[in-house]
Amino acid sequence: MKIASWNINGIKARHDVLIEWLKQASPDIACLQEIKSVDEAFPASEIEALGYNVETHGQKGFNGVAILSRLPFDEVNRRLPGDDEDELARFMEGVFTVGDKALRVVSLYLPNGNPVDDPRKFDYKLKWMDRLHAWSKDRLQLEEPLILAGDYNVIPQPEDCWNPKVWEGDALFCEETRTRFEALKNLGFTEALRASTKDAGIYTFWDYQAGAWPKNHGIRIDHLLLSAEAADMMVGCEVDKYVRDWEKPSDHVPIWTEISI
DNA sequence: ATGGTTGGTAGCCAA
Numbered sequence: 720m721k722i723a724s725w726n727i728n729g730i731k732a733r734h735d736v737l738i739e740w741l742k743q744a745s746p747d748i749a750c751l752q753e754i755k756s757v758d759e760a761f762p763a764s765e766i767e768a769l770g771y772n773v774e775t776h777g778q779k780g781f782n783g784v785a786i787l788s789r790l791p792f793d794e795v796n797r798r799l800p801g802d803d804e805d806e807l808a809r810f811m812e813g814v815f816t817v818g819d820k821a822l823r824v825v826s827l828y829l830p831n832g833n834p835v836d837d838p839r840k841f842d843y844k845l846k847w848m849d850r851l852h853a854w855s856k857d858r859l860q861l862e863e864p865l866i867l868a869g870d871y872n873v874i875p876q877p878e879d880c881w882n883p884k885v886w887e888g889d890a891l892f893c894e895e896t897r898t899r900f901e902a903l904k905n906l907g908f909t910e911a912l913r914a915s916t917k918d919a920g921i922y923t924f925w926d927y928q929a930g931a932w933p934k935n936h937g938i939r940i941d942h943l944l945l946s947a948e949a950a951d952m953m954v955g956c957e958v959d960k961y962v963r964d965w966e967k968p969s970d971h972v973p974i975w976t977e978i979s980i
Numbered sequence: 981a982t983g984g985t986t987g988g989t990a991g992c993c994a995a
Binding site (some may be wrong): 729731753779781782831833872929930 | 985
């Protein structure tokens with residue numbers, strides 16, 4: 720079973736590119752971020768025609784996540800618990816049945832957090848990470864295959880960006896952020912890409928600005944975290960870098976893992 | 981050091 724994550728940067732602008740990628744990559748489950756659409760306006764018909772069930776958690780203008788799945792949804796849970804005031808659409812969980820097993824897949828869009836001197840941004844990010852930690856700790860007690868897929872806005876290590884000096888002090892790379900990402904993994908998650916390769920210079924995002932893509936000035940911020948039960952079944956993990964060269968690309972590219980469930 | 985681009989939206993904000 721192939722499970723993917725992709726920040727598409729707007730479903731309206733990316734619809735045709737998404738359809739083409741779904742046809743070529745043929746994921747069983749695709750977690751999308753930054754759909755930038757309310758649920759009622761999400762263009763689901765062509766996606767459904769390719770055999771996908773579509774569930775969204777959107778809002779007007781920005782943010783918004785979705786899960787596309789060939790398996791029927793047993794359950795959909797929207798919003799990350801821990802702050803009733805948080806209205807931003809950044810988190811949803813789909814629950815599926817595969818054979819006699821439950822499979823849980825989360826599509827998450829972790830706050831960017833910049834600028835770090837603005838508590839509405841950076842503190843919000845850190846608190847959101849703390850909430851994700853608490854939610855994950857709880858879910859792991861189920862001892863089920865669980866995959867946290869999404870745009871984490873976290874550069875885990877210096878080798879995950881072109882030039883670490885540029886990212887010093889940035890909310891994506893600073894100590895508070897990286898420490899929390901490490902703590903999340905230490906609950907018992909396996910980072911799919913790093914279980915597949917230790918190579919430096921693998922990126923999932925290249926800024927639209929300043930020729931970042933042709934210069935390969937990228938960062939690795941889209942991640943798949945697997946519970947032990949999912950990691951035991953992992954066959955591989957890859958980044959669909961070729962999509963960044965298409966017409967009207969997202970600034971992110973898909974990342975996916977294959978699990979033998 | 982600075983500037984650079986895209987998407988959603990109708991202001992500029994978010995990235």
